[in-house]
Amino acid sequence: MSPATRPISKIKRKSTFYILALGSGIVTSLYVVLDVIANTKIQNPFLFGSFEMVIGLIVSIILILTLCIPIVKKSKSKSNRRFLLGYYLDPNFRGLKLPKGRIGLYTLLAGIFATGNTIIYFVLISRFEASVIMPFSQFIVVYLLISDSISDKEKPVTIEIQSIVMIAIGVIVTSLQGSSSGVSLDPLGLFLVFGPFSIFSALYIYFQKKALTTKDSKGRLFDSVNLRLWTMIIMTIGQCIATIPTLVKQGLGEITQNWKSALLPVIASMLLVYLAVVFFARALTMGKMSIVRSLSSVSVVSTLPLVAIAGIWFRDAFQGEFTDAISVILKISGSILVLTGIIALSMSEIRAIILAKIQQGIPIKLEELMKIKGVENVSFITGKHDLLISLKIRSIGKAYGLVEKLIEKIPWISDITTLQIMKEYQ
Amino acid sequence: MTVSAYIFFDVKLGKTQEVLNQLRSIPNITNVAVVTGEWDIVARITIDNLEELYLITSEQIHLIEGIIDTQTAIIEKEIIRE
Numbered sequence: 001m002s003p004a005t006r007p008i009s010k011i012k013r014k015s016t017f018y019i020l021a022l023g024s025g026i027v028t029s030l031y032v033v034l035d036v037i038a039n040t041k042i043q044n045p046f047l048f049g050s051f052e053m054v055i056g057l058i059v060s061i062i063l064i065l066t067l068c069i070p071i072v073k074k075s076k077s078k079s080n081r082r083f084l085l086g087y088y089l090d091p092n093f094r095g096l097k098l099p100k101g102r103i104g105l106y107t108l109l110a111g112i113f114a115t116g117n118t119i120i121y122f123v124l125i126s127r128f129e130a131s132v133i134m135p136f137s138q139f140i141v142v143y144l145l146i147s148d149s150i151s152d153k154e155k156p157v158t159i160e161i162q163s164i165v166m167i168a169i170g171v172i173v174t175s176l177q178g179s180s181s182g183v184s185l186d187p188l189g190l191f192l193v194f195g196p197f198s199i200f201s202a203l204y205i206y207f208q209k210k211a212l213t214t215k216d217s218k219g220r221l222f223d224s225v226n227l228r229l230w231t232m233i234i235m236t237i238g239q240c241i242a243t244i245p246t247l248v249k250q251g252l253g254e255i256t257q258n259w260k261s262a263l264l265p266v267i268a269s270m271l272l273v274y275l276a277v278v279f280f281a282r283a284l285t286m287g288k289m290s291i292v293r294s295l296s297s298v299s300v301v302s303t304l305p306l307v308a309i310a311g312i313w314f315r316d317a318f319q320g321e322f323t324d325a326i327s328v329i330l331k332i333s334g335s336i337l338v339l340t341g342i343i344a345l346s347m348s349e350i351r352a353i354i355l356a357k358i359q360q361g362i363p364i365k366l367e368e369l370m371k372i373k374g375v376e377n378v379s380f381i382t383g384k385h386d387l388l389i390s391l392k393i394r395s396i397g398k399a400y401g402l403v404e405k406l407i408e409k410i411p412w413i414s415d416i417t418t419l420q421i422m423k424e425y426q
Numbered sequence: 427m428t429v430s431a432y433i434f435f436d437v438k439l440g441k442t443q444e445v446l447n448q449l450r451s452i453p454n455i456t457n458v459a460v461v462t463g464e465w466d467i468v469a470r471i472t473i474d475n476l477e478e479l480y481l482i483t484s485e486q487i488h489l490i491e492g493i494i495d496t497q498t499a500i501i502e503k504e505i506i507r508e
Binding site: 351353355366370375376377378379380381382383384385388417418419420421422423424425426 | 431432446450456457458459460461462463464465468497498499500501502503504505506507
């Protein structure tokens with residue numbers, strides 16, 4: 001679809017961005033609450049996981065078929081605009097598509113790691129209360145920071161260390177269970193959060209991004225709606241395989257007896273998961289990753305009030321949440337620690353512009369510049385300088401390292417001028 | 427096809443915020459940044475053609491009080507990290 005024939009949104013781009021980023025966080029809280037409600041009906045985490053994934057897959061297929069409905073918008077000045085309903089969720093959506101080649105491989109890997117993450121997610125919701133799941137899910141940031149430091153061969157800066165400590169302590173504090181006899185800890189649950197749950201989540205995000213940013217043979221990008229469907233298929237197969245030992249031991253009894261009462265919350269939850277994923281991916285395409293992450297991390301604290309509201313109608317599901325004052329204080333304190341760590345980290349980025357000239361007679365190897373971490377985009381410009389390089393880094397020290405160690409050593413670049421951005425409006 | 431350009435501004439002392447506000451009110455300006463170094467403000471503008479760029483710079487930007495000097499750099503090619 002050419003830009004001229006695309007529908008024009010009436011909502012301002014900035015408002016859409018905030019709605020999508022904040023919406024993804026709140027929707028995430030909502031589906032965790034619904035999952036916990038459904039989990040009280042089918043309590044075995046593997047059986048419940050398989051039931052939810054199968055229902056989720058059916059819901060996803062119906063949803064994607066609905067999104068394939070063609071829309072025609074009448075226009076007075078130009079010919080009628082034709083597009084699919086899914087365009088509103090993702091402008092790259094062009095109907096149901098099987099990912100091929102490298103995109104197919106990245107989708108497969110994203111699906112495999114998402115499966116691992118999902119299996120552990122269902123184990124966690126059966127071990128912990130709803131309000132602590134979202135703080136747990138933020139621990140992934142620690143792995144992303146550590147992998148960045150290793151790949152950059154640089155020590156983490158102060159704000160990174162601060163955030164790692166805040167998030168890690170926040171997760172431990174939220175996981176503590178307070179009672180009149182004292183405070184208890186679930187070591188196995190905590191190991192799952194710190195280990196496989198976060199590692200699988202980090203790898204899932206990595207391959208999901210690779211799948212969405214790799215162009216196909218026609219130079220087109222894959223869309224988040226299709227990506228979600230295909231990862232969902234892989235996750236459903238994986239979850240069902242993981243349930244085989246439980247099925248052999250106890251059979252399908254728990255599902256056959258309780259599936260009717262669990263069905264509605266599961267359908268609603270899976271629809272919301274779909275929305276949260278698409279909202280997040282769309283927000284990423286519209287604004288800075290740091291702002292998207294900060295806004296969507298509202299889920300860390302928004303789950304608590306949602307749990308309190310849901311607890312009015314579903315006492316069984318949330319009875320442990322607010323019975324003990326120590327537990328409530330621990331959850332709130334831990335959640336605030338995690339949220340502060342995420343926001344501090346996201347907002348600590350420094351941006352700079354490098355103006356440079358191109359050295360005459362030396363061939364330009366653009367990949368030398370683009371492979372440098374921190375280089376966001378490069379523009380060839382007219383005028384006094386030939387190049388404008390936009391940088392995004394976490395400290396001035398890192399900017400110095402980037403310019404001094406890497407950019408200045410590129411043979412076809414000369415005469416560098418750095419402008420550090422103090423304030424930016426978009 | 428749209429054209430994008432960076433405009434660099436040298437601004438009179440004490441007039442930065444005023445100039446910023448005026449620049450932000452121009453719909454074609456998609457990004458404005460206050461910077462340290464050779465220039466005071468860098469703005470990014472997206473227009474339909476060079477004629478429109480001329481009209482916006484000569485009829486709007488150059489009339490903003492507080493701007494001492496400008497330099498416009500048209501983007502010939504842009505590579506964005508995916």
